[in-house]
Amino acid sequence: MGALTLSNVTKSFGATEVIAGVDLNVEHGEFCVFVGPSGCGKSTLLRMIAGLEDVSSGEVAIDGARINELAPAKREIAMVFQSYALYPHLTVRDNMGLALKQAGTPRAEIAAATGKAAQMLGLEPLMARRPAELSGGQRQRVAIGRAIVRRPKLFLFDEPLSNLDAALRVATRIEIARLHRELGATMIYVTHDQVEAMTLADKIVVLRAGRVEQVGRPMDLYNDPGNTFVAGFIGSPQMNFLKAGSLGLRSDLMGIRPEHLAISAEAGQIGGQIEGRISHVEKLGGETLVYVLTEDHGLLTVRLFGEHDYAVDATVWLSPDPARAFHFDADGLRLRG
Numbered sequence: 001m002g003a004l005t006l007s008n009v010t011k012s013f014g015a016t017e018v019i020a021g022v023d024l025n026v027e028h029g030e031f032c033v034f035v036g037p038s039g040c041g042k043s044t045l046l047r048m049i050a051g052l053e054d055v056s057s058g059e060v061a062i063d064g065a066r067i068n069e070l071a072p073a074k075r076e077i078a079m080v081f082q083s084y085a086l087y088p089h090l091t092v093r094d095n096m097g098l099a100l101k102q103a104g105t106p107r108a109e110i111a112a113a114t115g116k117a118a119q120m121l122g123l124e125p126l127m128a129r130r131p132a133e134l135s136g137g138q139r140q141r142v143a144i145g146r147a148i149v150r151r152p153k154l155f156l157f158d159e160p161l162s163n164l165d166a167a168l169r170v171a172t173r174i175e176i177a178r179l180h181r182e183l184g185a186t187m188i189y190v191t192h193d194q195v196e197a198m199t200l201a202d203k204i205v206v207l208r209a210g211r212v213e214q215v216g217r218p219m220d221l222y223n224d225p226g227n228t229f230v231a232g233f234i235g236s237p238q239m240n241f242l243k244a245g246s247l248g249l250r251s252d253l254m255g256i257r258p259e260h261l262a263i264s265a266e267a268g269q270i271g272g273q274i275e276g277r278i279s280h281v282e283k284l285g286g287e288t289l290v291y292v293l294t295e296d297h298g299l300l301t302v303r304l305f306g307e308h309d310y311a312v313d314a315t316v317w318l319s320p321d322p323a324r325a326f327h328f329d330a331d332g333l334r335l336r337g
């Protein structure tokens with residue numbers, strides 16, 4: 001098992017409250033991702049679950065049992081850090097088996113557990129090496145292996161891929177998704193990265209200034225955000241926000257994703273047009289991003305599939321697809337229907 005419940009959890013450092021009453025349920029076997037801007041409290045929340053920070057008030061429970069007062073080592077939780085946190089003087093094999101050794105596990109059992117984890121992670125040829133003799137990606141796999149060997153109730157990951165280069169990030173992300181499927185374990189994962197959150201999560205928790213803004217499945221948050229913050233945070237490139245009043249609409253703000261904003265080099269080609277000037281074009285290979293400066297709505301992003309020859313400084317006309325638009329009130333709350 002490994003279901004986690006947070007009930008009205010708060011955290012203050014001195015007079016500063018950084019977690020302001022969080023309620024959350026993570027089911028057994030679920031992959032839950034915490035996202036939010038820098039400083040919103042993602043790591044603090046994770047560290048409270050691990051027992052590395054005290055909880056100021058509220059309750060943290062695993063499988064219904066309160067763990068607030070339980071020492072980190074007794075929580076049956078394994079944490080994987082961005083910095084790997086491996087012992088430099090120990091081999092890969094000994095780093096992976098250390099927690100079991102400290103717990104007095106028989107040698108044969110440790111060898112079986114480390115061997116199995118090494119096999120799952122493709123670490124078998126590296127078992128005799130020390131961390132200094134490994135690449136960043138290999139070190140992170142050892143850190144993940146060390147967590148697997150302990151067979152924890154809960155895996156916690158604190159931005160585990162942020163020290164890896166782009167290609168390795170993708171490969172390790174796929175590896176983590178596979179491990180989650182194979183182990184069926186509960187995992188909580190902190191990231192800044194949009195793509196990691198969307199691709200790994202069963203459930204995304206969007207945090208802002210120590211509060212939960214919205215919880216949901218990735219595509220539900222993408223297709224049905226509750227407010228401008230979530231709408232702007234989930235999805236890359238970011239959703240455009242247009243002043244709806246100037247478009248003759250009744251809501252205060254209209255949100256439109258870059259792929260739902262049509263662009264034309266000639267006026268009158270598409271309805272409901274907004275005139276603007278191209279300020280920047282990014283050709284990404286499979287897609288082109290065109291940044292258009294408009295008088296009423298500031299800078300808007302258009303996402304086109306394939307390669308296009310729009311030139312900087314050209315005047316263009318944009319047209320939002322009304323069927324794909326989101327509407328918000330003056331406080332940024334979503335207006336539905």
Ligand SMILES: Nc1ncnc2c1ncn2[C@@H]1O[C@H](COP(=O)(O)OP(=O)(O)OP(=O)(O)O)[C@@H](O)[C@H]1O
Nearest residue numbers: 013016018036037038039040041042043044045192
């Ligand atoms: N030990 C501490 N003492 C005082 N303030 C702290 C301490 N640890 C964290 N904070 C503050 O708590 C807030 C939340 O920090 P936290 O590291 O949890 O954010 P985060 O969402 O993980 O940010 P990032 O994405 O930048 O890592 C920040 O404002 C931070 O400055």
